[in-house]
Amino acid sequence: xQSVSQHNxxxxxxxxxxxxxGCNYSYGxxxxxxxxxxxxxxxLQLLLKYFSGDPLxxxxxxxxxxxxxxxxxxxxxxxxxxxxxxxxxxxxxNPRKLIFGQGxxxxxxx
Amino acid sequence: xxGVSQDPRHKITKRGQNVTFRxxxxxxxxxxxxxxxxxxxxxxxxxYFQNEAQLEKSRLLSDRFSAERPKGSFSTLEIQRxxxxxxxxxxxxxxxxxxxxxxxxxxxPGTRLTVL
Numbered sequence: 001x002q003s004v005s006q007h008n009x010x011x012x013x014x015x016x017x018x019x020x021x022g023c024n025y026s027y028g029x030x031x032x033x034x035x036x037x038x039x040x041x042x043x044l045q046l047l048l049k050y051f052s053g054d055p056l057x058x059x060x061x062x063x064x065x066x067x068x069x070x071x072x073x074x075x076x077x078x079x080x081x082x083x084x085x086x087x088x089x090x091x092x093x094n095p096r097k098l099i100f101g102q103g104x105x106x107x108x109x110x
Numbered sequence: 111x112x113g114v115s116q117d118p119r120h121k122i123t124k125r126g127q128n129v130t131f132r133x134x135x136x137x138x139x140x141x142x143x144x145x146x147x148x149x150x151x152x153x154x155x156x157x158y159f160q161n162e163a164q165l166e167k168s169r170l171l172s173d174r175f176s177a178e179r180p181k182g183s184f185s186t187l188e189i190q191r192x193x194x195x196x197x198x199x200x201x202x203x204x205x206x207x208x209x210x211x212x213x214x215x216x217x218x219p220g221t222r223l224t225v226l
Contacts, residue, residue: 004152036217044153044201044217090152097143097166098203098215100152 002027004091006101013081014109021076021104023091033074034092035065036100044090050074061085083110112136114218116202122224123192130188131221135204142185143215144177145201146170153201159185160207192225199223 007022025031035047048059055067065076074091086108091101115134123129135142140161145153156175157167161182171177174192179185189196199222203215 009150043219044203046214049214092152097155097158098145098153099155102150103152 002093002095002099004093004099004101006089006091006104008104009102010105010107012107012109015083016080017108019076019078019081019085019106021089021091021106023074023076023101024072025074025091025093025099026072027093027095027099029095032094033065033067034094034098035059035063035074035076036090036092037087038090039087047076047089081106081108083108114202114204114216116200116218116221118221119219120222120224122226124226125192125194127192128188128190129192129223130186131200131223132184132186133202133204133218134184135202136216137183139204139206139216140182141205141207141213141215142179143203143205144185144187145203147199147201147220148197156187189223192223194225197223197225 003026005024033050036044037047038044048057050057050067058064063078067074088103088105090103092098117132143158144156147153155168156171157177159179162179174190177187199220201220202218205213205215
């Protein structure tokens with residue numbers, strides 16, 4: 001069955017710390033991979049996406065993710081987080097409709 | 111605002127009642143999706159439409175759930191005989207669809223359903 005697993009449910013960081021959120025997926029075919037973010041009180045927004053080509057993709061607000069096919073992983077990174085990055089982050093895979101992980105809540109302390 | 115809109119934003123109902131939610135997609139988007147999100151979980155796919163055709167339904171979508179998109183524009187999701195387990199955020203998303211190409215799904219704010 002297709003599935004997405006996010007390693008951490010809740011991550012707490014101080015401002016300027018580096019961030020890496022893990023995501024592993026299970027899907028047999030060609031995948032499109034995504035990270036969505038949901039800021040408090042707002043709706044889901046696309047952070048970045050991978051379709052093909054360069055496995056290192058850059059998104060908005062300084063986020064990037066690396067697709068490692070051999071590890072079925074698509075981890076999200078940011079070198080230096082800000083308080084405004086406090087949000088819930090969802091990894092997703094799309095054959096035709098989005099299959100989401102359970103989400104990681106990121107809290108950044110000022 | 112030209113984003114995806116959903117109505118109502120909040121709905122409280124008693125067990126056994128029927129509820130209907132509406133989603134208005136971005137006007138040029140021909141694909142429309144419904145998802146359900148419960149506390150502490152990611153959104154789960156329910157169904158999607160291409161224009162007025164309902165192309166796929168999840169096994170999560172029991173017989174009490176029905177969705178329509180009669181003119182290929184707005185969509186409604188109806189839940190009959192609501193149960194407490196139906197309490198969740200119901201999300202709508204829309205996208206364009208070009209053959210062989212995936213296009214980004216844009217999400218609405220959701221309708222939060224509470225079944226008492």
